Amino acid sequence: MNNVILRTITAVVVPIIALFSIQLFFAGHYYPGGGFIGGLMAAGAIVLLLIVFDIRTVRKMIPINYQWLIGTGLLFAVGTSAGSLLFNVPFLTHAYRYVHLPLLGKTSLHTAVLFDTGVYLVVVGITLVIIETIGESD
Amino acid sequence: MVLTISLVILSLAMLGFLYRVIKGPSVADRVMALDAMGITLAGMVAVVSVLLKTSAFLDVILLIGILAFVGTVAFAKFLERGVVIERERNR
Numbered sequence: 001m002n003n004v005i006l007r008t009i010t011a012v013v014v015p016i017i018a019l020f021s022i023q024l025f026f027a028g029h030y031y032p033g034g035g036f037i038g039g040l041m042a043a044g045a046i047v048l049l050l051i052v053f054d055i056r057t058v059r060k061m062i063p064i065n066y067q068w069l070i071g072t073g074l075l076f077a078v079g080t081s082a083g084s085l086l087f088n089v090p091f092l093t094h095a096y097r098y099v100h101l102p103l104l105g106k107t108s109l110h111t112a113v114l115f116d117t118g119v120y121l122v123v124v125g126i127t128l129v130i131i132e133t134i135g136e137s138d
Numbered sequence: 139m140v141l142t143i144s145l146v147i148l149s150l151a152m153l154g155f156l157y158r159v160i161k162g163p164s165v166a167d168r169v170m171a172l173d174a175m176g177i178t179l180a181g182m183v184a185v186v187s188v189l190l191k192t193s194a195f196l197d198v199i200l201l202i203g204i205l206a207f208v209g210t211v212a213f214a215k216f217l218e219r220g221v222v223i224e225r226e227r228n229r
Contacts, residue, residue, distance in 0.1 A: 006211065017204055024197065032197050041204070048208050051215055054224040135223030 003052075010052045017045040025120055026113075035116035039123030046128055055132060066128040073121030080114040141189045148182045169213040176206030 021041035028034030049058050084093040096110040155178065158171035180202045187195040216222050 013207070020200060020204070027197070032194060037201075041201070044204060044208055048211065050223050051208070051212050054226050056226050131223070135221075136225060 006052055010048060014045045014048060017041060017048070021045065025116065028116060029110065029112060035119030036123055038116075039120040040127065042120070042124050043127035043131075046124075047131055050131065050135065055135065066125045066132070069121045069125030070129070073118040073123075073125060076118030076121065077115055078118075080111060080118065083111075141185055145182060145185050145189075148178055148185065152178050152182075165217060169210065169217065172213070173206060173210045176202055176209070180206075 021038045021044075024033040024041060025035060025038030026033070028038070046058065046062065049061065053061075081092045084095075085091060087093075094111045094115070096108050096112075099107055099109050101107050152175060155171045155175045159168050159175070162168040162171060180199045183195050183198050183202065187193065187199075212222050
């Protein structure tokens with residue numbers, strides 16, 4: 001049987017979920033959001049792809065080994081945390097500065113974004129590894 | 139006042155859906171009731187957001203909508219195919 005309606009809806013909805021995930025990621029620190037929930041939403045978009053298509057097709061679409069995502073994310077998080085030791089301040093100290101960006105105006109650039117990037121990658125990787133492992137053993 | 143009454147009515151609707159989830163004779167009834175519970179939850183968050191005069195909860199509505207959609211699609215696929223995630227599509 002041919003579920004063309006579901007596939008068409010998925011092609012429309014997955015970019016929206018991915019955009020919402022990025023919006024949640026950058027909204028963190030001042031508004032509800034952050035790396036964890038953004039990563040969960042990105043994983044939700046890929047889970048929708050996994051449900052509608054199959055594992056082999058999605059692996060061809062997104063040729064990333066999700067286990068590497070976990071390692072890369074942990075490297076980001078630990079590197080940002082340990083980088084503060086170079087400036088002779090305690091572990092996990094973050095720095096920020098107000099910068100005038102050309103399009104966005106006055107923006108606060110924060111090193112917590114790098115830490116959150118690590119959290120994002122770890123959450124996406126772990127969620128997809130767990131779901132693929134459960135889904136494969138049917 | 140109106141908002142409180144509407145919250146109470148939405149809670150009563152939620153109780154009805156909960157009854158249908160527990161009692162529902164077939165699996166399709168339970169899936170429909172769960173989907174409707176998600177939508178009612180989004181409505182309740184919207185009413186609370188109006189009640190508290192804040193726009194901080196509007197992300198939550200979108201989040202609940204997306205999660206309810208993905209959950210309903212997963213349940214529907216499970217009912218139709220017997221598996222949620224296929225290794226390889228075979229028709």
